[in-house]
Amino acid sequence: MTTVVDVDARGMQHCETTALGVLLRHQGLDLSEPMLFGLGSGLSFIYWDGKNMDFPFLGGRVKPFELTRNLAAGLNLDLQVHETASPRRAWENVTAPIDAGRPVGLQLDSYHLDYFRSKVHFGGHIVALYGYDDHDAYLVDTDQQGGAVSTSLTGLARARAARGPMTAKHRSFTLTAPRNPPSPQSQIIPAITACADAFLNPPIANLGHRGIEKAGKLVRTWFQRTDTPQRDLPQAALLMEKAGTGGALFRNLYRDFLAECAQLLDSSRLRTGHGLYTEAAALWTEVAALITKAGESGDTQCLVQAGTILCDLSRIEREAMQALSRLDAYERKVAPSTARGLA
Structure with missing residues (x-):
């Protein structure tokens, strides 16, 4: 089993801020969840309906991953993002930072994660990955989903490879704080x-x-x-x-x-x-x-x-x-x- 040492696997209320919290605390930057959300200019509103939708959707935030980009830009964080159509390359993009002792953020479809009780497709779900072994991946998700959780590697691969609304091509990312970050x-x-x-x-x-x-x-x-x-x-x-x-x-x-x-x-x-x-x-x-x-x-x-x-x-x-x-x-x-x- 390979895991990142000293990860603060603290679940929060919202998936993207939960993942950001894990990555930033590992960089020595501990901010409250509301502060992460606000500094990422996360609030918005969308009324979304379409011919291919069963029912209208009310959304209250910016699109997935925009909060992360906004926060990284504001705090002068080095945001490294990888996307690929290759499952093999996608897994290498994750194991390399984990093996080097750094947690990784992932965007995926929560439907395929073993621990999700509500099976609804959502391709904009974001989690932090901090370890893996031959069978399972070890993640941090929201408090509602269990905080520190695990899912099978096959389930994780399906979740990352999923296509549809709000999905990304095996997106993974890391954050690095500069030596003298802005306050x-x-x-x-x-x-x-x-x-x-x-x-x-x-x-x-x-x-x-x-x-x-x-x-x-x-x-x-x-x-x-x-x-x-x-x-x-x-x-x-x-x-x-x-x-x-x-x-x-x-x-x-x-x-x-x-x-x-x-x-x-x-x-x-x-x-x-x-x-x-x-x-x-x-x-x-x-x-x-x-x-x-x-x-x-x-x-x-x-x-x-x-x-x-x-x-x-x-x-x-x-x-x-x-x-x-x-x-x-x-x-x-x-x-x-x-x-x-x-x-």
């Missing part, structure tokens, strides 16, 4: 303003605050979108609350990120954003509950209520991001004197 605190404002700008200026109406408003209109029609509402509506709500989002479609994570930032920077705009995202997180959980109730009861009024709240959420989040997008010019002057350092 994570110095990257708070750039990360927040980049996230806010993208949210406020989406290229299409399915994204950002426009996407939430669109969802508010379309969710009312969801009974017409499925023959099995008792299955599809509760499942959509479950994805919002339980499927590695940290709750409230990632709004809980971003709320906690802003709270952590408000302890470091004395900013009225930051406090405004935090207050609005505290309100938004509670409303997203209410929306999920209404969607579940609609599926279980067949009551269309529940979807009407959910749609009304989503339209309110579009406004609330737009106002929050407008406040946060204006951090840059003002806060650069006060941050150095008021910041109290990352704990």
